[in-house]
Amino acid sequence: MKIVIDTDARSLLVDEPNERTLPLYSKAAFEILSREWIRVGWNMQHWMGFSWLGYQLLQLPEDVLRLQEVVYKLRPDVVVETGVYRGGSTMLFASLCQLMDHGRVLSIERFLQPGLREVFASDPLGHRICLFEGDSSSAEIFRAVQKEAAAARSVLVFLDSNHSKAHVLEELELYSQLVTLGSYIVAADGVMRVLADTPNGDPDWREDNPAEAAREFAGAHTDFVLETPEPLFLCEGYTEELTYLSDAWLKRVAATERPLARGGAVDDSAEPRR
Numbered sequence: 072m073k074i075v076i077d078t079d080a081r082s083l084l085v086d087e088p089n090e091r092t093l094p095l096y097s098k099a100a101f102e103i104l105s106r107e108w109i110r111v112g113w114n115m116q117h118w119m120g121f122s123w124l125g126y127q128l129l130q131l132p133e134d135v136l137r138l139q140e141v142v143y144k145l146r147p148d149v150v151v152e153t154g155v156y157r158g159g160s161t162m163l164f165a166s167l168c169q170l171m172d173h174g175r176v177l178s179i180e181r182f183l184q185p186g187l188r189e190v191f192a193s194d195p196l197g198h199r200i201c202l203f204e205g206d207s208s209s210a211e212i213f214r215a216v217q218k219e220a221a222a223a224r225s226v227l228v229f230l231d232s233n234h235s236k237a238h239v240l241e242e243l244e245l246y247s248q249l250v251t252l253g254s255y256i257v258a259a260d261g262v263m264r265v266l267a268d269t270p271n272g273d274p275d276w277r278e279d280n281p282a283e284a285a286r287e288f289a290g291a292h293t294d295f296v297l298e299t300p301e302p303l304f305l306c307e308g309y310t311e312e313l314t315y316l317s318d319a320w321l322k323r324v325a326a327t328e329r330p331l332a333r334g335g336a337v338d339d340s341a342e343p344r345r
Contacts, residue, residue: 228255
């Protein structure tokens, strides 16, 4: 696609699907420019330059603010997070719980960074965090998290670990069982599909991405719908293009119970490391 910005004429010309000229200061132009800004910024690793309370936060700032709005609105008893890495998003959720004086974070990482458990334990927000080390898609880890969240009346889930479609589908089948009515399970980084042709992208991402997993899951489970939360303050310039959470928000709309995915007996004596 060719984009021509003429600041003198205050216009934006695009040639796909057909050549057309838009007012530069319009919602349509803003959405086109936002889409390309996302692609360029991701390749420049813009998203890696942010932190939360000193912990590296590998999230787009716009997404952080939207997540904050949802946590504020739902006031979950428990936020379940898969994928910890350096701990930025864990501390984001924990600090929101602390500000509301309500809630805990159950965070899962396949291999915790050396010393991170001790750093969290000594942090003033450490009492809001419960860590699990292991594969988030394993029945053993899920059962341990399920047990910890058993008393929660409101649960929000944020999936941000292995982003392959197959792995995200496994996580969705498991952790969707914890999501309470009206809350969400979020499959992060669906934006991968629009990054496939960028210099640092991968052609396989066109089909192998969390958004494909979320859409397939929604198609197979009538108790969930793909529904992006509306901002608390909706303005004319709002666009869903400024996000890495494309087709990510799966909202529970019915209390249908489903059998445990990848079920079978689990040896409860073999507790995962916490």
